[in-house]
Amino acid sequence: MTAPAELAEIVGEHRVSVHPQDLHRHSGDRSPAALLARRMGRRLARPLCVVRPRTTKHVAQIVEWANATKTPLVPYGGxxxxxxxxxxxxxxxxxxxxxxxxxxxxEKSRLVRAECGVLGSDLDNALHGWGFMLGHQPQSIQISTVGGWVSTGAVGQLSSRYGGIEDLVAGMEAVLPDGRIVRTKGTPRTATGPDVASLLIGAEGTLGIVTEVTLRVSALPPARLDLCVRFEHMAEGVAACRKIAQEDLDPTMMRLYDRDDAAIFLRNHPDEPRDPFMILSFEGFDAPARMEEAFRLARGERGNDSLVDHWWVHRNDLVHEYLNLMDGTGLLGPHAMVETMEVSARWSDLRDVYHAMKDALGAQADIVGCHLSHHYIDGACLYFSIGSACDSDDDAAAKLESWWEAGMSACIEAGGSISHHHGIGRRRARWLPTELGGWWDVLVALKKTLDPNGIMNPGALGL
Ligand SMILES: Cc1cc2nc3c(=O)[nH]c(=O)nc-3n(C[C@H](O)[C@H](O)[C@H](O)COP(=O)(O)OP(=O)(O)OC[C@H]3O[C@@H](n4cnc5c(N)ncnc54)[C@H](O)[C@@H]3O)c2cc1C
Known part of the structure; x- marks a missing residue:
């Protein structure tokens, strides 16, 4: 029997597809490399079939079958x-x-338990109906799933207040590479040995399939207060971010744009100055006082607060703009290449990482904008947006490779971490052993122990 026929016996014929369009649609993610390959009409690696389990038991049976037949499995969320x-x-x-x-x-414990394939916006909308919301609000909320968030170690735009996915996951159910189903209890904190379940956070499908996630949720906040602050130099803005992050001011959202990223953000606001600027929002207890104190600490000039509302309204528009750019119908023309690199650095290294990456990427691309998008007491995420109107698609492919080489080398040399929230995939895999040092061997040993047949998403994370 063929793989699709054997899988049909497990999940039913209607849950297994070999339709060419289905195979094509599931042959890659939304990385620039995959989108460029599609634009160039290059044939991507086609799956044997697409199987759509409905239950955790289905997933376990599929994994058992894969082990018996030594067939690789690639989990696919959004x-x-x-x-x-x-x-x-x-x-x-x-x-x-x-x-x-x-x-x-x-509701009493403010926990929602959702299956892995729930789309972020569907879950958030359901919670709104009960007066609650997800603290996790990634830009891709309409096209990504709960299981995908956990598997990539994702972070939402409101992480300053609510934390990253690792802070919001209270429990998990998963199917391990041998087909065993494992569950965590879902209590607020434990001291019960190493947190082994957290191995699946950021594992990108290499250590099992996350089938259910319990997430901490928050009450819908009362009215929001917005603040925009302008600076003459980026360094002043960085100092402001650090001071605010290190005080007890708890902004819901705080983002600082450098001059080039300001030009991208303000592309439809020709009259706004292109200085570095910061946008912040505050909600909840004592919000006016916290906002006033943030402005005092920032020591910048009051900017146009309506830009903050503009950000809230349009914060997810970039999803479509990105896809348009990459299919060649956007502002950068038919051979556009755009990429993002989100890295993290301690405050003491942040200036070096910023300049090293900006210089390295700036030597090769038409546009290199950077904003600080997520903040911590000890550092922040530097989010670089890179773009070029290339001469041809081959030129675009070559540029992409040299951007990554330049960007990652500069980041590592200056003391940054190679990914803050997009993860590793295959794109960053060759820098992961350097990033992890001695822990790389531990990861490899874990993979061999848990997945001796190497069936779970082979190649991701370089495993
Ligand atoms: C325009 C745009 C904006 C974005 N904005 C953000 C953002 O604000 N913050 C952010 O963190 N990311 C962002 N991303 C990246 C992406 O949305 C996240 O990485 C997201 O978490 C992926 O979820 P998904 O369901 O789409 O996963 P997929 O793309 O389907 O899968 C991602 C990886 O996880 C594995 N996987 C998926 N589901 C499971 C599962 N249940 N069990 C085990 N493995 C699984 C896959 O095999 C793959 O390796 C953005 C992407 C785009 C295109």
């Missing part, structure tokens, strides 16, 4: 990943969107 983490060469794609139920809402 396919919104941007690191080339999905390349199902002679593999079966396990498309998880049919597992889309909210299994439980514990």
């Amino acid at each position: 396919g919104s990943g941007v690191t080339d983490g999905i390349r199902p060469d002679r593999a079966v794609v396990v498309e998880l969107r049919a597992m889309n139920e909210i299994r439980d809402f514990d």
